[in-house]
Amino acid sequence: MSERTPEQTVQAAQDWWSTSIIKMRPGIIEFSGYPIQELIGRVSFSQMIWLMLRGDLPTPDQARLLDTALMASVDHGPHAPSIAIARMAISCGVDLNTAMASATNVLGDSHGGAGQQCMELFAKVREAMATGAALEVAVDQALVWYTGTHGKIVAGFGHRFHPVDPRAGPLLAQVEAAAAAGVVEGVYPAIAREIEAALGRRKDKPIPMNIDGATAVIFAELGFAPPLGRGLFILSRSVGILAHAWEQSQTGVRNKGPMPKEIPFTYAGPDRRALDEKQS
Amino acid sequence: MSERTPEQTVQAAQDWWSTSIIKMRPGIIEFSGYPIQELIGRVSFSQMIWLMLRGDLPTPDQARLLDTALMASVDHGPHAPSIAIARMAISCGVDLNTAMASATNVLGDSHGGAGQQCMELFAKVREAMATGAALEVAVDQALVWYTGTHGKIVAGFGHRFHPVDPRAGPLLAQVEAAAAAGVVEGVYPAIAREIEAALGRRKDKPIPMNIDGATAVIFAELGFAPPLGRGLFILSRSVGILAHAWEQSQTGVRNKGPMPKEIPFTYAGPDRRALDEKQS
């Protein structure tokens, strides 16, 4: 390392932050080669999201399908941990950026990762189909893999609160319309419905697709990698997080806890005791 | 408090998380009264953002202007602290949600608050005009207030990197076109241009409007409260943060520091010394 010339060291420093996303020079900003001034007014926020994540612009029709998935996932109410966190955070005297960060931070495997896991399941089905397996067989194989690695709860199907998730059907209708119009291939709706049917047979009761399953269908149809299923969900849920943080900020409540103070928390530990002499 | 009946306590617990944003019952999700299944496929992501923050739906034209402001601010390169943080975070083995949270968290007063501060300045100008002051006088009064409370750097004008910010002009053209079409009133472009002129006179050199100034014009025209200027910027910049985190994740680099290891950091403290006996 010490043998590098100063010129080489400066070059290494420049390359340390190399990116294919954005080019900047004084007065110049280009995204994957498109000058920003040519994008403004001509491409939508959803097209820009796609460009940033994929390096190419989608057609307006593709972007509209992405847009629909993003608009549908913005919020699921203040009893969701992320939303409750945003509201409590604001009451502690922090700014919107801080409240939003504490909240999006918890969109982890259980709370924000369902779309990603569901997309991984879809990919396994497709993989099996590529080797010649029939849909039903491919779904069976993929479910064996899934439950072995992720446990019994299959992300994207079933809901703790909604017997039928009112968002799933309309979203699936959108992707099917897009497939009919040639915007997408339309292979994932069938995969998702077969998974739904297989889960219903296994549990002997309906396990209907939920919003994570439906948006996973959309993201998979549009060719996004599974981890971006989580990333796109975060962009969407950030809207609900911001809205609730903002609503909370208008109340002026300070240091909001999870429950009214008149409901004390239960203590389940040892009874009062004195220090042992050898402990201090 | 202790006199409340259990029924009253249960009611207090329900009210503790009261919201006007979303209604949920099993199978039912409504946003400010609009059932989700009627919104899907009919309103855009930008309309949904507006609905969540304002409680009412904008027209598609209003939403398009908001959409343009959101698409224009997504990224300013890996030398911005938020983006560098996202990239370093990913290399530490955390998930996208965590990398994004560490990054959006730093969109504080200096890095993410310019739009909000600029909107506050615009509001002061408008306030002065409402009392009958001419634009130029109102701008002068507002700038005196601003520099007294916020210091000499006026948010939304001038740029450390770009002599002319290539995003400001096209954005302003969009809002002026919207004003010409009656979508917005069109009062803030003139205010912003007068501030730009006043700053130029004071510093005796051009201090051109930057993207924060231009998006502040849009947000103000659309009637958003100043703190939401920051909130909307966070939604937009989250896209760049996600894109860079994702690009970084594809490299496989572990524990990325801010510079190549061959560039050691300078130590500026005391020389090596021994412990004093009374210190241990």
Add this chain to the structure above:
Amino acid sequence: MSERTPEQTVQAAQDWWSTSIIKMRPGIIEFSGYPIQELIGRVSFSQMIWLMLRGDLPTPDQARLLDTALMASVDHGPHAPSIAIARMAISCGVDLNTAMASATNVLGDSHGGAGQQCMELFAKVREAMATGAALEVAVDQALVWYTGTHGKIVAGFGHRFHPVDPRAGPLLAQVEAAAAAGVVEGVYPAIAREIEAALGRRKDKPIPMNIDGATAVIFAELGFAPPLGRGLFILSRSVGILAHAWEQSQTGVRNKGPMPKEIPFTYAGPDRRALDEKQS
């Protein structure tokens, strides 16, 4: 800038991350000049905290007083927003670092800033005394300043939950003992007690010092700057945050909301309505 030689650019890069806290060379780590291998086994965690923040080692007695302030603030139960956030975060499938970050992040002005604000108040009193004002007069002047800038609730005094904070008295006894032993000067206990008395007179009821007031006395006696009052509190409360996150992780609960699901949240917004035609 472009005129710099590559050597100068490399030097600028080295200086960009200049610090007086730590020196590192391969095989060498020194903190403010003290080699780490000479510190290990000879100085305590609290001495190290002091060294890192101040650049010099305290005596063991000074460190013990700091240690006591740190041990006393570790937790105030799961109804504190930070603790509730840590527990909900863990249930979302994130790691301890992420849960702890979401939680410490909300130790803002209202939830974690009381010590800092109280130290600023103490500093104002001391400033007034330095100009010759008697303690009672100095406290009166400082309280006028405080309520004018911070509002009516004086940080460090009074408690929403405890009529008398059981931590304040024992902490004050520690600092008074340290003053008697010559470890600290002992000027802030009297200032704090006079503020307590003045507040009691104003409100016509006791407003007893709480833990934030008592630790502010300790930190001020030890010569820490007010913002470090918040920093030290965060170090302390991080322990409770970690402990609750860890306890929660042992339960296996997924996506813990703020209340049991059987308690629905109240919806306070508009009734169900249909989309207007011009909105889509």
Add this chain to the structure above:
Amino acid sequence: MSERTPEQTVQAAQDWWSTSIIKMRPGIIEFSGYPIQELIGRVSFSQMIWLMLRGDLPTPDQARLLDTALMASVDHGPHAPSIAIARMAISCGVDLNTAMASATNVLGDSHGGAGQQCMELFAKVREAMATGAALEVAVDQALVWYTGTHGKIVAGFGHRFHPVDPRAGPLLAQVEAAAAAGVVEGVYPAIAREIEAALGRRKDKPIPMNIDGATAVIFAELGFAPPLGRGLFILSRSVGILAHAWEQSQTGVRNKGPMPKEIPFTYAGPDRRALDEKQS
């Protein structure tokens, strides 16, 4: 659920935040049964950390060994991602809590998880020994498991920067002294040294234990669960994060990027291009 009486619902709400860590009533705070007023002045910060995480008080000697591990890991310089993040965050105008949160948040698997992974490796060795395997054999079996699940880099051994980590030897000396004094059993130093030897044989060059290995020995000797290895490291590194954030805050630099502005980042994407007609 709807069949519960209001009394039962209130009880369920109380139990929702049940904990064994802390009991609170007005005027009363007890940790695992110990009233706070009896702990203050009698137990140290390190004893309190142990009590919070384990539910029982350690002896002062046990706590001193924990204290040493905590004091040794506070910082590794501004080129560590967590420290760089803290410094950049502060320059964006956020408070210490926010800067610290963004930084501790990235102490993930690669940056903060080494201690945890090393403790898991030690546990595997001990498991194999419990079935009668000799140390060398047990180490071999555990390393096969480790590299199969975690990859080739064995956490706790070897260092990218230090040929020999100056912290490892002195820390190991502390735990061996504690073992000689009967404070701990003293089984993990031998396990760690055998791993070190085995790695050296495999790579045909020394792979000396680093600080993560040495603190893992201490935490394992003291009986902490592996995930708490990460938790304790976070408590320790929080000190360095706070110190660097504080030092940075004194400089007044705004929006600090990772490198001086004169070093531009490399753009590696497509050349400038125009929008296709079908894209807008």
